[in-house]
Amino acid sequence: MSGIWRDTARRLRSNRLALGAAGFILGIALLSIVGPLVDANRFDSLDWSNIAVAPGAQHGHWLGTDRLGRDMLVRTLDGTRISLLIGMIAASMSLVVGVAYGAIAGFAGGGIDRWMMRLVEIMSGLPLIFFVILLTVLFGRGLFLLLSSIGAIGWLTMARIVRGQTLSVRRREFIEAAVAGGAGPARIIFKHVVPNVIGPVIVYAMLTVPQMILFESFLSFLGLGIQEPHASLGTLIADGAGEMEAAPWILLVPGGLLALLLLSFNLFGDCLRDALGSDGS
Numbered sequence: 001m002s003g004i005w006r007d008t009a010r011r012l013r014s015n016r017l018a019l020g021a022a023g024f025i026l027g028i029a030l031l032s033i034v035g036p037l038v039d040a041n042r043f044d045s046l047d048w049s050n051i052a053v054a055p056g057a058q059h060g061h062w063l064g065t066d067r068l069g070r071d072m073l074v075r076t077l078d079g080t081r082i083s084l085l086i087g088m089i090a091a092s093m094s095l096v097v098g099v100a101y102g103a104i105a106g107f108a109g110g111g112i113d114r115w116m117m118r119l120v121e122i123m124s125g126l127p128l129i130f131f132v133i134l135l136t137v138l139f140g141r142g143l144f145l146l147l148s149s150i151g152a153i154g155w156l157t158m159a160r161i162v163r164g165q166t167l168s169v170r171r172r173e174f175i176e177a178a179v180a181g182g183a184g185p186a187r188i189i190f191k192h193v194v195p196n197v198i199g200p201v202i203v204y205a206m207l208t209v210p211q212m213i214l215f216e217s218f219l220s221f222l223g224l225g226i227q228e229p230h231a232s233l234g235t236l237i238a239d240g241a242g243e244m245e246a247a248p249w250i251l252l253v254p255g256g257l258l259a260l261l262l263l264s265f266n267l268f269g270d271c272l273r274d275a276l277g278s279d280g281s
Contacts, residue, residue, distance in 0.1 A: 011275040018271035021264040028261060032081035041071035043078040044229040052247045064249045066239060076254050079231045080261070086147060086232065087213035093151035094212075095205045098158025103189045103197070105159070106166025117163065124156050132224055141227055146219065150212055161204055165197035203273040210265035217258060233258045 012018045036043060041061070047069035055064040055072070063072040105116040132149045139145055169175065170193065178188050213233070219225040220234025221241075231239075233254045240251025 008272070008275045012271060015271050015275070018268055018275075021268040021271065024260065024264045025268065028080060028257070029084055032077045032084065035077040036074050036081075039071070039074050039077075041074045043074045043231070044070065046070060052243070052250070054247075055249055055253075063253050064247070066250050067243055067247070072250065072253050075231060075236060076233075076257060079226075079233045079236045079254060080257060082226055082230060083213050083216060083233045083258075084261075086143075086150070086216045087209045089147055090150045090154055090212040090216070091205055091208040093147070094154035094158050094208055095201070096155075097151070098155035099162050099194060099201060101155065102159035102162025102164075103166050103193050106163040107170050107185065107189050107193055109167075109170075113163070117160075120156050120159055123153065126153075128153050129222075132219060141224070143226065146216065146225055150215060150219075154208065154212060158201070158204060158208070162194075162197055162201060165200060166193050169193060169196050199276045203269060203276060206272055207266065207269040210262040210269075213258070213265075214262060 012022075041047075047059075047061070047065060049069070050059045050061060050065050051069045052067050053059050053061060053065050055062060059065075061071050061073065063076065065071055066075065101116065101120075105113045108116075128149075131153065135145055135149050175188060175192055178192050183191075216225055216232060217234030217237065220232045221238040223238070226232040226235055236254035237251060237258065240247075240254065243250045
């Protein structure tokens, strides 16, 4: 497996598109952490003398201010940090739960597999928005609840992918040798099955991050996500939508950055898939 990953890393390093996408993601992530710390403006500070001013350095606000006089650069960087954090954590939850669930179902087979996958099908049929609204009504709004509601559904597709990959490897010789050697099911699943299905899983996990960011942005746009004074890219876009005619930069700044982030994640995920696919050819 180490040789496969070395070849994959070499192919990615030779791919300018992959390097550009990865560099942009890492650069924005670093800027979203460092930027609000070094900028003189705070994400929640109000400049009443410069309300909804256009981008420019003359007022000390490079990307302008919103309708409350808050600096758009700092607000956008802070919102980007929160959106990236939510996307990464939700994708990690999807990865851990989906891999474990799918590998167990695929390796067990028979009735256990059927019942476990029926549960996945039932949960997939539930309207996620209704599920999130119900949780919000019952437990209130918060970052932990938002992560839980997104992660509760995000692992379903991952479980299907891992289950299908597990079905294709569980009858191979090295699995049968492990069974004959007396290895227990848990050891076989996590030592032999999971490492041999991790390639497609890593690719899908990379593509899951922008899906989670976009879904969080959608929930925040509906008012179900991050609450004031903090903001995510979704809440910033929701605020900017109401000011599009009078102050279009309030929408264009976070909206443009969100579009570039989603594009970069998808491009890097496609490049990673191609690099891994080359190893299997």
